[in-house]
Amino acid sequence: MTDSIIKTVEIAAPVERVWDALIDHEKFGAWFLVAIDQPFAVGQTNTGRMTYPGYEHFPWESRTVAIEPMTRFAFEWPATGGDEDAIKNGVPEWMLVEFVLEPSATGTTLTVTESGFDKVPEPRRSNVLRSNDGGWTEQMQNIKRYAEG
Template sequence: MSDRIEKTIELNAPVSRVWQAITDHREFGEWFRVRIDAPFVSGEVATGQITYPGYEHVRWTATIKCMDEPTLFSFTWIPYAVDPDTDYSSETPTLVEFRLEPTSKGTRLTITESGFDKVPEYRRAEALRMNEGGWAEQVKNIKAHVER
């Protein structure tokens, strides 16, 4: 089993536009479907409420790791932490990286989530499967958001 998920998509939007869509907490929330409480700040915890149908009970929590404009935005989080009755605080988070590269038509966005080998074995396969599907959906969402 792989310890990572990687999705790459070509976006018909300049790097500056994609950067704004992934680092402005309001815009990120629009396409990611989460209402984030405050702006992203490197080194700080970001929180919010998931707005995706069926997951509205889930609080979104991530620690912003890097905001290296305009090439790298990253955060850590506990993957697929959706059971409100489970304490995930002792788990090692995965690292999510958004890498932006200019192309002749706009931007190549690569999203990588790594560290699934540290997710407890009893939930590793499900977390990997669910996040694989989630990132497949999110690349479509950001494409629609920045190209509208």
């Protein structure tokens, strides 16, 4: 097993546009399909709810860890993996999600890394890894479409 998920996507848009899609909580929500109640700020907790069809009853909670303009945005969130019981009852494990932006010949290279899976006990660990791996594959295409549009 691995402790992290890493996904990279090339986006045909300038770093500034991709950064704005990440750091503006309303724009983030537009492509991630979540309604977040307040702007991202280091050390602050963000709350809200998913707007993804079929998951509208799932809450959003994250803690902003880093905002390094045009290069890195990071937050922690609970390791629920979309599991109804874990969401309802809460989990002690929080995962670190880091977005790193680099200028490229065609625009921006965006890499997301979610780490901390080694803290999650089995069998939930395998389920969270599988669920989040598929989720990040979809979300990277979502931000690509959003930033390029």
